[in-house]
Amino acid sequence: MTAIWRRKKYLEWAGQAIVLAIVVGLLVMFGHNLDQSLKRLGLRLGFKFLDSQAGFSVAESIIPYDPSQSYSRVLLVGFLNSLKVIFSSLTAATIIGVVAGIARLSDNWLVRQMAKVYVEALRNLPLLLQLLFWYFVVFLALPKADNAISLGFIQISRSGINLFGLALSPEFSSLFAGLTFYTGTFIAEIVRGSIKGVDRGQSEAARALGLSAGVTLRRVIFPQALRTMIPSLANQYLNLAKNSSLAIAIGYPDLYAISSTTFNQTGRAVEMMILISITYLTVSLTIAGLLNAYNSRMQRSLR
Amino acid sequence: MTNTIETAENEIIENQPILIAHDVSKWFGKFQVLRNANLQVKAGEVVVIMGPSGSGKSTFIRTFNALEPYQEGRITIDGIPLTEDIQNIDQIRRDVGMVFQQFNLFPHLTVLENVTLAPIQVRKFTKPQANEIARQLLDRVGILEQAQKYPGKLSGGQQQRVAIARALAMEPKIMLFDEPTSSLDPEMVREVLDVMRSLAKSGMTMLVVTHEVGFAREVADRVVFMDAGQVIEDTTPAEFFTQPKEARSKLFLSQIL
Amino acid sequence: MNTKITIKPVRWVQKNLFNTPYNTVLTILCVWVLWNILSSLFSWLSQSEWAVISENLRLFLVGRFPESQLWRMGAIALIPILIASTLVVRRSQAWNFVLIPLGLASITWLANGGFGLPLIRSSLWGGLFLTLFAAAISTALAFPLGLLLALGRRSELPVIRGISTIYIELVRGLPLIGILFMAQVMLPLVVPFRLDRLLRAILGLTFFNAAYLAENIRSGLQSLPLGQSEAARSLGLNSIQTLRFIILPQALRLVIPAIVGQFISLFKDTSLLALFALFELTGIARSILSQPQFIGRNGEVYLFIGLIYWMFCFGLSQFSKRLEVRSS
Ligand SMILES: Nc1ncnc2c1ncn2[C@@H]1O[C@H](COP(=O)(O)OP(=O)(O)OP(=O)(O)O)[C@@H](O)[C@H]1O
Ligand SMILES: [Mg+2]
Secondary structure (H helix, E strand, O other): OOOHHHEHHHHHHHHHHHHHHHHHHHHHHHHHHHHHHHHHHOOOOOOHHHHOEOOOOOOOOOOOOOOOOEHHHHHHHHHHHHHHHHHHHHHHHHHHHHHHHHHOOOOOHHHHHHHHHHHHHHHOOOHHHHHHHHHHHHHHHOOOHHHOEEEOOEEEEOOEEEEOOEEEOHHHHHHHHHHHHHHHHHHHHHHHHHHHHOOHHHHHHHHHOOOOHHHHHHHHHHHHHHHHHHHHHHHHHHHHHHHHHHHHHHOOOOHHHHHHHHHHHHOOHHHHHHHHHHHHHHHHHHHHHHHHHHHHHHHHHHO | OHHHHHHHHHHHHHOOEEEEEEEEEEEEOOEEEEEEEEEEEEOOOEEEEEOOOOOOHHHHHHHOOOOOOOOEEEEEEOOEEOOOEHHHHHHHHHHEEEEOOOOOOOOOOOHHHHHHHHHHHOOOOOHHHHHHHHHHHHHHOOOHHHOOOOHHHOOHHHHHHHHHHHHHOOOOOEEEEEOOOOOOOHHHHHHHHHHHHHHHHOOOEEEEEOOOHHHHHHHOOEEEEEEOOEEEEEEOHHHHHHOOOOHHHHHHHHHHO | OHHHHHHHHHHHHHHHHOOOHHHHHHHHHHHHHHHHHHHHHHHHHHOOOOHHHHOOHHHHHHEOOOHHHHHHHHHHHHHHHHHHHHHHHOOOHHHHHHHHHHHHHHHHHHHHOEOOEOOOOHHHEOHHHHHHHHHHHHHHHHHHHHHHHHHHHOOOOHHHHHHHHHHHHHHHHOOHHHHHHHHHHOHHHHOOOOOOHHHHHHHHHHHHHHHHHHHHHHHHHHOOOHHHHHHHHHOOOOHHHHHHHHHHHHHHHHHHHHHHHHHHHHHHHHHHHHHHOOOEHHHHHHHHHOOHHHOOOHHHHHHHHHHHHHHHHHHHHHHHHHHHHHHO
């Protein structure tokens, strides 16, 4: 009989048990220290505080809110504000990214160069810096609202953007612009790469059939490129969702900013950390799930 | 290097089976690849394994150096049972050399480093000792002048000869070959078979999966025919190629001859 | 002769800008956009004042590092140059693993002091130095962790694979700002000893970065043919030897461009430290802008530090492109 410590299976399980023990040991140690620290601070874990009055006001909200309402309400306000900026910039970034990506392959020299400068300039700058720039240098330096710059149905001024009478705060507008233009550069690179990846023969065949360049791109090249794009696009959407948490730097009340204020008022580090993590993980998983579902449907229909 | 030949000759004299596979069965998930496969190889013997694609030839020989685990039966190599025992597995891997269809040379190491890596790391030879052995072996397979090149610069036939030298540098007791010439251009098949032929003459115990009928006829002591995970015929080359017993062997031969 | 030369640019313009009616429209549109951007840029430039940069140059570069000790920053600047030139001369992967940790250790010693040098509190570190330091050291620290996680996620052992996967996916699902928040607020609650603010931030960056590096390294491991490890095992090499001599040298060479890309991303991400009261490039910029005499000079300051960030990121991305071309 082979001695037990020379058996492969046994060694593997023993190794795993040791790793598990170390990880669990660390977690237990952390938990113990946490318990001690909380005792020292006179705090007890629990989410009851969410029902007490928040007491601070929030600059903008989709749902009715006033400071006499609870922490859970104000966190919901933050969450909805996050969703608002995530989904609007996600849409805009996709449009800008697709346009810029196609522009980088244009046969018009000026279009190509401008798209290139846009992509290379903005993706090599920290997003946080871009947000500060949009807020402090662009929006806060614009003329007052009664003197707004007007582009047809859009008015842009120090108090933000007015779109068909829909007023957007300068904080939202800066965050929206920053996220859109930053993510747009990455989407542009993805679009460009995927279009270039589509077989040249495809576009030659389409042109030979007498289709115009525009139709070839729209009906032949782009649908095929889309398939290879989707996993990378999903990644960029996830990044955008996570990056929206930089809102705090320019005072837009998103989930993270409001959680941070809540933490400052209550000292509830653990609870806020759990809440933030669960929320962002849920948003991330939802986006990933939606795109996966879309992806598998596309793959099936193409088979 | 002469001592390889000597030990091999000693083992011929002993005439004991150096490799015993008894009722070996293996499953990939639900799919059974090997069904009570049996094989015995004596020291110094050259055994060719043939069989249709997917019959389990590769899987079978890969169990002999524990690249594939098996679930039932037993395998003994040079008296050492191949079990879960990691010391036995280590010992058997040193005793059994393997040559792959795709050569599997290490592209980031020179030819010489490919050959010396295992002697230095596993057998704890000094670098000069290992280099000396490697040079002899590379000379023997006829590519000493390529020693400082990287494998990517060599032709397929040369690469496969390096792979053989690399395996021999561990002074194995048995050499396994899994279709060593199948991914070579026709004009390079011969140079590799020549090396294998001279290796067989030197008394090396060899287990060769191949479809090279000429090689099997001339060099093999026995031909083993596998189908559907079983060894269904085990006989001399003369008999196998002229009067196969099994219907499946006949069908197979009619396809390759 | 003469006509040819004058005609060439005209032809070029015709061919590249006005070859179809559609392109003519696009060109005019682009010129209009460009005109608007450039004219507002020039009108801004005409009223910009750059004293805020020249008067604070030292702050931008090294933060509030004491003047008497500035030579230490000079010495630090030499170290990367020394390492880079040695690596160019001795092209061997093994040297990376000796020189880079050694270099970072000496940089840390020069900045922090001790062993004969006066100690300098990390709250005085800042500017470009801190940005580069934080990015470099957290990449170096994250690398071994990322390597372990990548190997763990590819392991056949379910417990190890599970732990690695959970870690990687959890961290990648969270925004960096959340992880830095945890590092600042939670770490002091769960470890029994005191951690410096900068150290907490660096640990946060490290834990964050390790998850991404792990995925990069994993893709390199995945792209190696299975035959490589089989050949190594059949020669009798054990799993550690196989990893060390066969798998890692090849996999790491493949993923260098991706690792450089991850470094660029981390370099940009260090700006988030500004939100946690640290004075790296963005942090020092904000603190300068809060001084009464420099209020309103946002454009100048952000443009200046933007240029610095951009040069590093763009330079590195060109470098990694070159590596990619060379390795393929
Ligand atoms: N890792 C694996 N997982 C699942 N099935 C496998 C695996 N490796 C091999 N098989 C299956 O086991 C069977 C035997 O494979 P094996 O490679 O041993 O055949 P072979 O006789 O060497 O064939 P060939 O002549 O094509 O090399 C095949 O049906 C193959 O599909
Ligand atoms: Mg096979």
